[in-house]
């Protein structure tokens with residue numbers, strides 16, 4: 268449900284971006300990456316800083332996250348849940364999410 272909400276908001280933002288002047292596009296794109304990454308927070312923590320034994324995504328190189336998501340999608344990387352989650356995102360969305368987490372400081 269969280270994902271649906273975020274994607275609905277993303278679609279709305281994308282619509283607004285189309286109508287907005289060029290100089291506001293970068294800010295809208297930054298929110299899109301953050302909003303998409305927020306759908307991972309239930310398990311990987313706020314801004315990718317997971318608690319306990321969960322895997323931390325904050326500060327992970329974008330190429331590494333992109334490669335792992337692709338491997339989850341294809342089934343090359345065995346998973347309990349990520350193989351399903353990864354299929355819910357386009358390559359472009361995964362690129363945005365990976366870039367967002369790469370820029371987050373590890374806490």
Ligand code: HEC
Nearest residue numbers: 306307309310311322332335336346347348349350352364
């Ligand atoms: C319901 C909990 C859950 C959600 C939501 C979730 N993950 Fe995961 N994630 C896991 C688990 C559990 C693993 C370990 C692999 C497995 O068993 O699926 C994992 C592993 C990963 C890994 C591998 C990390 C490593 O160090 O090897 C990446 C990358 C990842 N997740 C990215 C994401 C991204 C990006 C999102 C949001 C789009 C996300 N996850 C949402 C539970 C979740």
